[in-house]
Amino acid sequence: MNRIDKAAAFRSMLESPRLEFICEAHNGLSAKIVEEAGFKGIWASGLAISAQLGVRDNNEASWTQVLDVIEFMADASSLPIMLDGDTGYGNFNNVQRLVRKLEQRDIAAVCLEDKIFPKANSFIDGNRQPLADIDEFCGKIKAGKDAQFNDNFSIVARVEAFIAGWGLGEALRRAEAYHAAGSDAILIHSALRTPDEILAFKDAWGERCPVVIVPTTYYATPSEVFREHGIALVIWANPTLRASVRAMQQTARALFTSESLVAVEDSIAPVREIFRLQGAAALQEAEDRYLPKARHAPGAVVLAAARGAELGELTAKLPKTMLRIGNQPLLGHIVATFNALGINRIHVVRGYCKKAINLPGLHYVDNDRYADSGEIYSLALALACVDADTPLIVCYGDVLFKKYIVELLRDVDVPVAVAVDTNWQESVNRHRKADYARCSLPYSRSAYNREVHLLEIDPQLTADEIHGEWMGFMKISVSSLPEVRAITEQILQRDRHAKLPALLHELILRGQPVRALYTTGNWLDIDSVEDLVYAGGF
Known part of the structure; x- marks a missing residue:
């Protein structure tokens, strides 16, 4: 069986002349759902993975625990996955080890953000969060590129200058340094309700390397605007997690109030759908092939x-x-x-x-x-x-x-x-x-x-x-x-x-x-x- 080069598949999305989209997933089941929806790639969100583990998005989940989650995601889906790698979980040495471990798990790319470890979520007092030293962050990028085995593995540098309130000039200065250090794309982030900062950056940046965006706050912007400005990749960063939370809250409340499954049974997925997503049929076929034929109980x-x-x-x-x-x-x-x-x-x-x-x-x-x-x-x-x-x-x-x-x-x-x-x-x-x-x-x-x-x-x-x-x-x-x-x-x-x-x-x-x-x-x-x-x- 030919193995798909997931890293190459992700690299082709970055370099595609078309606007591409990837969607957040946070475990094997959601990764399967994202693939079946038709997406060509998956964003392994740090926020979503932390939330489904019940901890904060402040590196409270260790990097090895994150690796365990995305390994299940990679097994459940054939899509290329980009990990939200936060700050790299330490210095250049940690980044090198992270890259090697990601490649071992067939992960296609990692996104590193230029903040201080342990990181804090960009939408929680973002303008009070210190940014990393540029030279130190460039060292992480170089170390990661030197460590990778597959030439197609991508390191995306996430610029947090707008989040921290430092403006367009600082955003461009950092992006240029990260690009020179070897990053394969720049993720430019903004907390505004409009895409003004993002579009201003892209107009000034031009086509030096692919630009990735995360329109969580400026979600009302039509995707056609992003196409017109030459954005390479859009990340839908956390909607599957948020949708599942809302559904679970409503279901749990209805069950508690009614004390009966009747109140929710018609609005939730049947158990057979869970079995299908888990691949139960494939296991049965494998049992028929590999297990000795069991005598049916009379x-x-x-x-x-x-x-x-x-x-x-x-x-x-x-x-x-x-x-x-x-x-x-x-x-x-x-x-x-x-x-x-x-x-x-x-x-x-x-x-x-x-x-x-x-x-x-x-x-x-x-x-x-x-x-x-x-x-x-x-x-x-x-x-x-x-x-x-x-x-x-x-x-x-x-x-x-x-x-x-x-x-x-x-x-x-x-x-x-x-x-x-x-x-x-x-x-x-x-x-x-x-x-x-x-x-x-x-x-x-x-x-x-x-x-x-x-x-x-x-x-x-x-x-x-x-x-x-x-x-x-x-x-x-x-x-x-x-x-x-x-x-x-x-x-x-x-x-x-x-x-x-x-x-x-x-x-x-x-x-x-x-x-x-x-x-x-x-x-x-x-x-x-x-x-x-x-x-x-x-």
């Missing part, structure tokens, strides 16, 4: 439309998933386990007493036919709402589980997978219904390194046929989502009350491999008051 669907009538009066006014276990509802534990694995986009299908299911941060899908439908119906409603490009983990809303189970499903890269508990005898001992699984291989050490597939799910399997209990957890890959959607619709045409095992059965019949992931325990199905009591110590 989404989750929690089927929680049923009441849980087996729990009697406990669910008379509250669905099972909202019964408290410890310090939060059962659903809260489910969500927390998903969140612990980075799974944050969770759809919960609710039905019975749906308004009671109101945990924050979840996406709710309402099954208003919960009393006359089954699990497949609820799943179909959820599948219509989830992202098509995100894998999905489905589970029931009445289970407690350790995150290890979800990790197994999250990390496997297959079309469809289910979790199978090898400790299936526990369900028999507790005399509860269970969806028993028969698989292509029984649980054993050899099964760790081989793919095990689900062959059948049936509560009526014999003990010799059972390899485990399906735990109600299913992983559906992105590629399988369309097929699963189609199958659920076909099943519902036959039976609106169908349960999830019917979906797995149909996938197996169609020859779709369903991966079985063996685990042992680490979960609890809440089917009874006894389970609820046991859950407190899970």
Whole structure:
């Protein structure tokens, strides 16, 4: 990639036959804004940089702190930058070091003013401010020119004779000496409301070298006047800072008074504009190019439309998933386990007493036919709402589980997978219904390194046929989502009350491999008051 010579670009503006303009910026963001506005150069204002740091324009910000700011500006913008270098932050030695450091940061030019260090702003009792000795200031200019590496780097000498009340003769005497010392342009400054002093200087100065002006006080003068008198460069010295201060004051007052963002939201930049100016899109492109491809965290669907009538009066006014276990509802534990694995986009299908299911941060899908439908119906409603490009983990809303189970499903890269508990005898001992699984291989050490597939799910399997209990957890890959959607619709045409095992059965019949992931325990199905009591110590 070819690097732009910013110093050469600035020098061409000084020597242009046209009147050129540069605008103040005081940080990386404002530098970007100035460039996007169409300007060809930036004035790194000492006043504005000091103000945004919250200090006075009296060299209270050290020169190294100023360097830090303009380095960010140079990185944020491709425009040439001229630093308002005050008096050079010391003697000739400081100026030489400053020039070298500016060139290292790709700054195009520096403006030095002929006042005493530490400087004071020209518009605060300017006529009481002493000027530098001419010979001493010429020494700074010579030292800076000797130190520069790029021949195009510019040193602009700022003459403060008018500000100090010394008149045209002194202004010309100083300008001539600074030009002879090697300055690349003269910035002539005035505090008058009219450009009379500036124009008188330019008429007397002629074309000996480019003349730069800062019409902060005589801002009403048409730019055509400056063109007619052969001014080379106009600096808009502090308007972006002043505009931002006014906007921030108004916004802060409105927020304090109204105690609401509504009062200001329509009049401030949207957050996405800040991201754009920061170059967030470029970072995303770079991440795609340079970072290893991250596996997208799956989404989750929690089927929680049923009441849980087996729990009697406990669910008379509250669905099972909202019964408290410890310090939060059962659903809260489910969500927390998903969140612990980075799974944050969770759809919960609710039905019975749906308004009671109101945990924050979840996406709710309402099954208003919960009393006359089954699990497949609820799943179909959820599948219509989830992202098509995100894998999905489905589970029931009445289970407690350790995150290890979800990790197994999250990390496997297959079309469809289910979790199978090898400790299936526990369900028999507790005399509860269970969806028993028969698989292509029984649980054993050899099964760790081989793919095990689900062959059948049936509560009526014999003990010799059972390899485990399906735990109600299913992983559906992105590629399988369309097929699963189609199958659920076909099943519902036959039976609106169908349960999830019917979906797995149909996938197996169609020859779709369903991966079985063996685990042992680490979960609890809440089917009874006894389970609820046991859950407190899970």
